Amino acid sequence: VSSSHEVTGSQSPGAGAGKRRRAVELVSTGTELLSGRVLNTHARTLATYLAPFGLVLHRDTTVTDEPAAIADAVRGALARVDLLFVSGGLGPTPDDLTRDAVATVLGRLVVSDAAAESHIRERSERRGRRFTPAIARQALVVQGAKVLLNPVGYAPGERLCSGDKTLFVLPGPPTEFAAVMDAHVIPWLEAQTDGAGRLPQHVFLLCGKGESDVVALLKRHRLPPKEVDVAFCASPGQLELRLTGRRHGAAVRSRVEKAADTLRRLLAENVFAEEDTTLPAVIGSLLRAQGKRLAVAESCTGGLLGDRLTSVPGSSEYFQGGLIAYTNDAKIALLGVNPDTLARDGAVSESVAAEMARGARRVFAADFGIGITGIAGPGGGSEQKPVGTVCVALAGQEEALTRRLRLSGTRETVKFSSTQAALHLLRRILSGRPQDRE
Ligand code: ATP
Ligand code: MG
Numbered sequence: 001v002s003s004s005h006e007v008t009g010s011q012s013p014g015a016g017a018g019k020r021r022r023a024v025e026l027v028s029t030g031t032e033l034l035s036g037r038v039l040n041t042h043a044r045t046l047a048t049y050l051a052p053f054g055l056v057l058h059r060d061t062t063v064t065d066e067p068a069a070i071a072d073a074v075r076g077a078l079a080r081v082d083l084l085f086v087s088g089g090l091g092p093t094p095d096d097l098t099r100d101a102v103a104t105v106l107g108r109l110v111v112s113d114a115a116a117e118s119h120i121r122e123r124s125e126r127r128g129r130r131f132t133p134a135i136a137r138q139a140l141v142v143q144g145a146k147v148l149l150n151p152v153g154y155a156p157g158e159r160l161c162s163g164d165k166t167l168f169v170l171p172g173p174p175t176e177f178a179a180v181m182d183a184h185v186i187p188w189l190e191a192q193t194d195g196a197g198r199l200p201q202h203v204f205l206l207c208g209k210g211e212s213d214v215v216a217l218l219k220r221h222r223l224p225p226k227e228v229d230v231a232f233c234a235s236p237g238q239l240e241l242r243l244t245g246r247r248h249g250a251a252v253r254s255r256v257e258k259a260a261d262t263l264r265r266l267l268a269e270n271v272f273a274e275e276d277t278t279l280p281a282v283i284g285s286l287l288r289a290q291g292k293r294l295a296v297a298e299s300c301t302g303g304l305l306g307d308r309l310t311s312v313p314g315s316s317e318y319f320q321g322g323l324i325a326y327t328n329d330a331k332i333a334l335l336g337v338n339p340d341t342l343a344r345d346g347a348v349s350e351s352v353a354a355e356m357a358r359g360a361r362r363v364f365a366a367d368f369g370i371g372i373t374g375i376a377g378p379g380g381g382s383e384q385k386p387v388g389t390v391c392v393a394l395a396g397q398e399e400a401l402t403r404r405l406r407l408s409g410t411r412e413t414v415k416f417s418s419t420q421a422a423l424h425l426l427r428r429i430l431s432g433r434p435q436d437r438e
Contacts, residue, residue, distance in 0.1 A: 003059070006372040023058040024050060029098050030172060031064045035234070038244050041174055042087050049181050051231075052198040054246065071099035075165075075283040084163045088172030090155035092134040099142055099158070102169055106162050108122030110145040114400035116141065116156045119149050136347050142169070149254035152176055157184060161424035193248070200245035200253035202260040205273040205282075205423050207238055217266060221403040225255045236413050237420025238279065255418055272427060279423045280308045280315075286430040287318035287368075294426070296322035297335050297356035299347070299373040300390060305419040323357065331373075335359025337407060348385050350402035361395045368429075370422045373404070376414045389416050392422040394429065401425055 026046055032038040043060040050057060061077065063069040069091070077084050089098030100345040103110045117139035124131050136157040141147055148157035150171060156178040169183060190198075206214070211232045224230045230326060233240040243259055245252035254338050264271065273282050287294055296305050306322035309315055323334050328347055331337040337355040345351045353371040361369025374390025381387035389408040393400045403425060407417045 002123060004301075009143045022055050022083060023081045024055050024085065025059045025061070025081045025084045026057060026078055027073045027084065027086045028060060029070050029086065029111070030062070030063060031061060031090075031095075033062050034064060034397070042177055044138040045178060045181070046085055049186065050189075051244065052201055052244075053193060053246070055189075065095045065097065067097045067101040067104070070098055071105050074102055074105045076351065077298045078162065078167070081317055084167045085170060086167065086178055087170045088137065090169065090171050091423075092137050097156075098169060099140055100169070102160070103142045104394070106142060106160065106167075111143050111407045112139050113141045113145075113147045113156070113365060114134075114139075116147050116149065119156070120154045125156060145169075146181050148363050150180055151178055151183050156180075158217045159184070159188065175355060199248060200256040201255055202243045203274060203276060204241045204260075204263060204267065204271050205238060205277070206241060206267060206270045207279075207420070209239055209267065209270045209271055210234075211239060214267075221266065223262065227252050228256055228259055233423075236317050236409070236417040237424070243322055255317065269433065272424070279420060279427070281312045283309070283423050283427055283430070284312045284315055286427065289315075290430060292367040292430070293318050293320050293364075294368045294370065295360040295366035296321040296359035296370045296422075297331075297372070298324050299331070299356070299370050300324070301415045301418050304415050305370065305372065305422060308419055308423075317366065320366045321362065322412075323360060331359075331435075335363065335371075347386070348375055348391055350391055350393065350404055351390035352403050354400035356396065357393040357395035357400050367396065368426060370426065371395070371416075372418050372422055373416070374407075374418055376418075378411060378412045388413065390418045390421070392418060392425060393435045394422070398430065401429070 008289040008336055009138060027043050028040050030038065033040045034416040040062055043057060058081065061073045062065055063073045074086060086098060087104060089096045093195050094168055099110055107187050117136065120139050121131050121238050133386045135154060140157060141156065141158050142160055145158035145160050148159060150156050153171055153176040155171045157171060160167040160169065170180050204227065209233050218224065218230065227246045229244045229246060231242045231244065243256050298305055304324065308317050325331045325334050328342050331342065331352065337352055337360045339357055353373050356373060358370030359369065360371060371393040372390065375381050375385060375387050377387030390405045390407055391402060392405065393402040403421060405421055407414045
């Protein structure tokens with residue numbers, strides 16, 4: 001990072017005394033983001049992209065589509081930071097006025113860009129769309145902008161300099177926002193760091209440990225070392241722990257690695273990945289490596305487990321299929337669950353989950369079958385089986401493994417946590433460490 005790009009007037013917590021870290025802001029535009037219709041996801045996306053570079057998102061201002069509101073927010077942010085992202089409102093409709101607002105703030109004109117125009121023309125021809133004036137409008141950029149062609153859409157992004165400040169204007173649709181980040185912004189950031197690249201970092205994905213457990217453990221072992229930050233991100237059935245060095249260079253890198261070695265030793269049974277990935281992807285790699293196939297039988301999760309498994313590219317290599325058997329009749333007819341078991345133990349029981357798992361394994365001729373049955377709520381609970389009672393089972397060649405869970409949260413989180421629990425059960429078997437804690 002060149003010195004002319006050091007932030008003035010902003011100091012991030014954790015940066016160490018006297019150390020300045022570049023601050024970044026985002027201006028998200030879009031009336032729909034403020035009306036409750038669309039969830040603003042760009043702040044999270046951007047922060048995730050920036051973190052490895054040691055860049056911290058300090059503020060996300062969301063404004064309506066009105067040019068005056070956009071200009072106001074951009075002007076304010078530019079006064080505070082030297083790296084600013086502005087998203088949305090680059091499209092073909094009359095409410096897409098971001099470039100005009102940015103041009104106003106910078107005192108520049110809006111001009112048509114030849115490269116953007118031919119990109120847009122080719123793309124519309126390829127897709128059999130007429131090259132209308134509205135489509136052509138998306139080739140307009142702020143004068144002096146470095147045009148960042150959009151690999152997955154029409155409107156290009158733009159990189160602008162104003163004094164020693166850099167401003168990125170990026171398209172609003174989340175896939176386009178991410179694609180322009182990947183194609184243009186990240187390479188620019190890599191170049192800015194003078195080839196030093198990303199800050200040293202190590203990530204652990206954990207299960208069966210809460211944030212407070214890990215915080216206590218870190219304290220006991222005097223971790224993290226100097227100039228290494230720890231960040232946590234908890235979600236249902238998973239805790240992410242990320243170590244990030246505050247500086248480039250071999251010394252801090254080796255401190256991060258040493259701390260990672262220690263943590264690996266201390267948390268071995270709780271670590272399910274040491275990269276940014278998902279539990280279904282980890283399961284997928286294990287199944288593929290072992291040449292094993294999986295099938296599922298779902299009741300309360302309503303197909304969520306199948307959905308998560310099939311979200312992994314290439315899952316057809318190991319995922320055979322799934323059945324949603326919601327009623328008792330469906331469990332009996334489709335999965336061969338014994339009516340006597342249902343009558344004796346109830347639909348939400350470890351025995352029924354086990355029979356569902358065995359049924360899925362048999363119906364789909366798979367090596368492993370998973371069964372999930374439970375009460376996702378908010379209604380339907382009883383004193384014996386309160387809302388959040390979920391039974392999961394894993395059937396392989398041997399006796400089915402079962403777990404009875406007491407989950408909390410909304411219907412959505414209970415469903416998600418149930419799929420996590422079932423996948424963790426399978427992961428333990430596949431990784432040959434059935435003693436691991438979930
Ligand atoms: P388009 O060419 O599609 O009009 P655009 O660059 O003009 O793209 P917008 O019109 O602001 O962008 O938004 C396009 C779509 O992307 C809308 O569906 C919008 O809800 C969504 N979107 C925009 N900004 C965000 C955001 N911050 N988070 C999530 N979705 C967003
Ligand atoms: Mg638009």
